[in-house]
Amino acid sequence: MASGALGTDWLNAYRAVPRALFVPDRIWPGTPDGTRQTALVDRRTDPIDWLTAVYEDRPLTTQWDDGEHEGDGLGTRPSSSNSQPRMVFGMLGDLDVEEGHRVLEIGTGTGWNAALLAHRAGAKNVVSIEYDPAVAAGARQNLAEFGAEEPLVVVGDGREGFADRAPYDRVIATCSVGEVPSAWIEQTATGGVIVAPWGPLYGGEAIVRLVVGEDGHARGRFTRSSAFMRLRQQRADLPAHETYMRGQAWPADGVRSATLIPPSDVGGWVEQFAIGLHVHDAWWSVERYDDGSYTLWTYGLDGESWASIDWEPGESEFVVYQSGPRRLWDETEAAYRWWNGRSRPGFERFGLTVGPRSTVAWLDSESCPVPGAEWVR
Incomplete structure (x- = not known):
């Protein structure tokens, strides 16, 4: 991949788990920056355009408005997708998952990311949680048709994690959050890694890589810009x-x-x-x-x-x-x-510390908290 996100470390997984097997017939390809969607592409009527979109470095919206959208046009709010390959492999690189790691994924989507994780860590070690039953059913079908051993796909509230298989060595979210749920930290082993898109309500978002410490806090830096759909239970109710x-x-x-x-x-x-x-x-x-x-x-x-x-x-x-x-x-x-006044810092200079009682954002080091950037649980 030209961006360098897909290095030799994940090349075998990319080849072994074709994206096309995890993309439905009807998709709305996103713009390269991931902030907008373009017109519907239907494999049944435009198979070449569909395959081209699948193997471009673009996110693919697969559901609008929590499944209530009908027709061929754009919906009001995208609610499920197959993520941009550059972002997928960038986040997997941040996750640093190895064979035998126990992995929890929040947001199954089409199942492609879960299949990639299963290829690396072993299917028996991967649990993926999806809130939407229809989306979960589609992912299970894709994983079954793929033919390899399947990871466990659970329908549930991703905020709660999945305690039955805890502790996990790695946790990854494919939806954005404004608050890292306590369950994710509690279900991660000491020294384990959590990778998630995080952003404030106002706007802007980036991938944060947190390491869980013995003190029960998870801390770490942001690694790259991102633009993911919000965890459904953390969507804000905005007054008109x-x-x-x-x-x-x-x-x-x-x-x-x-x-x-x-x-x-x-x-x-x-x-x-x-x-x-x-x-x-x-x-x-x-x-x-x-x-x-x-x-x-x-x-x-x-x-x-x-x-x-x-x-x-x-x-x-x-x-x-x-x-x-x-x-x-x-x-x-x-x-x-x-x-x-601080030389316009990029995402990589910011970090986050998430504890049982609060979340604090900092610049350059944990000893330099951003003024006012504390959220009490």
Whole structure:
């Protein structure tokens, strides 16, 4: 693989476990950055396009809207997929799994990753948990048709792990989380490794590689950017825009100010991640207009706090309105300035320590916690 993610260590597994055997007839290939989906490709009508998509380095959405989506178009929210090969093998490299390791996978999907793990560790050592019964059934069928010894596929809540086979030497999640479940750490042997996509509600996400210590804490660095579907039980219930306006026209009771930081400066993936470490329980959306201008909206989970910042072509100062108990743009700007003032660190400079009572993010070393980046369980 051109990216280098598929080195000689996993080449035999890649050849032995063909991706095509674990991809359904109907797929929506993703863009290379994994943030959007393209039009349906159906093997029954476009077999060449289907096979091309399968062996490109792209994620493949296989289910929308928890299975409720019908038709050939894009759904509202992707809810299951066959992950991008570069990401699959990058995470497997982070996991450092060896023959005989006991492995727990959270999120079976199509079963391809479980089959790769079984090829390396031995099928009897691999347990994969899938919340969606229909997805689990499809994975079991794919694994059975593959013909090798099958790992155990369990239908259940991935947050709870699978205590019957614990302790595990390795735990890997194929869905993103904002909180690493305690069960994953409790069911991992001391010195064991947990690899998972992690990101704050605000945005941005990266793969974290945690090692479980004798003190019951799991700690480690982020290794690479990622963009996975959220663990279903950790999806946020976001209030509608109208909730914040309370029947008033914008700017309602918003307080006007101005900023020299354009909203585009806070929109990058790592920028969102860094901001989200500081700005908790908040998210953003963009409202675009025909003349090329747009409004960046930020909302708090409290259903009261909001901020808007208008971007117009050619302007160097931007109008801000804020309302509610929190001044969300002020928080965002302060977080951005913190990140910018530390030489714009990438994901690899950040780390995470997850304990029984809290999760703390840090920069460069555990002794340098990110200000305010603590989440109490």
